[in-house]
Amino acid sequence: MLPQGVAIDSRTGIVSPSTTVYEKRLSEFRGVYSDTAALDALIASKGDLVTYTVSERKDPGTDIFFGTTVMQPGRVGEEYFMTRGHFHARRDRGEIYYTQSGEGLLLLQSRDGEIRTVEMKPGVCASIPPDWGHRSINTGTEPLVFVWCCNQDAGHDYAEIATRGMRQLVVQRGGMTAYVANPKYEA
Numbered sequence: 001m002l003p004q005g006v007a008i009d010s011r012t013g014i015v016s017p018s019t020t021v022y023e024k025r026l027s028e029f030r031g032v033y034s035d036t037a038a039l040d041a042l043i044a045s046k047g048d049l050v051t052y053t054v055s056e057r058k059d060p061g062t063d064i065f066f067g068t069t070v071m072q073p074g075r076v077g078e079e080y081f082m083t084r085g086h087f088h089a090r091r092d093r094g095e096i097y098y099t100q101s102g103e104g105l106l107l108l109q110s111r112d113g114e115i116r117t118v119e120m121k122p123g124v125c126a127s128i129p130p131d132w133g134h135r136s137i138n139t140g141t142e143p144l145v146f147v148w149c150c151n152q153d154a155g156h157d158y159a160e161i162a163t164r165g166m167r168q169l170v171v172q173r174g175g176m177t178a179y180v181a182n183p184k185y186e187a
């Protein structure tokens with residue numbers, strides 16, 4: 001591998017050149033959003049929308065990789081569009097999220113259920129410590145574009161968050177962003 005520059009468009013999140021691009025659609029999030037009826041109604045009325053797109057740049061011969069996530073604005077019921085959320089498979093691997101455009105929240109949760117948030121807005125680089133689960137949430141009206149960077153061997157552990165979600169839900173109520181307890185987590 002030789003040193004190189006990779007262009008990232010701060011508005012669209014397009015990584016040039018990328019090595020992998022994938023999209024996530026509403027239908028892949030049954031059981032992730034709390035309001036399943038609202039999810040079904042949204043798919044029925046608007047179609048199986050892409051909620052976020054991930055563009056990766058992963059090169060052999062180095063330990064880190066990076067890319068962008070572009071999260072569309074929207075809600076499923078009260079809950080804002082968000083990523084699935086994950087811990088890393090390797091418990092000693094952190095990550096950074098650098099927001100380029102849009103506005104949102106990074107919701108973090110420790111293994112014993114402590115919750116923290118970091119505001120996502122242009123110019124803020126969030127440091128995710130090892131062994132904190134993380135989910136990004138678009139609370140704005142424009143696409144949320146952020147660059148992430150972590151070790152190639154960090155891996156994903158989706159199981160814990162898939163089972164009961166995160167401790168808090170981030171919702172819009174009365175035109176305001178609010179945190180509410182997730183009844184599925186406490187059950």
Ligand SMILES: [Fe+2]
Nearest residue numbers: 086088095134
């Ligand atoms: Fe991660």
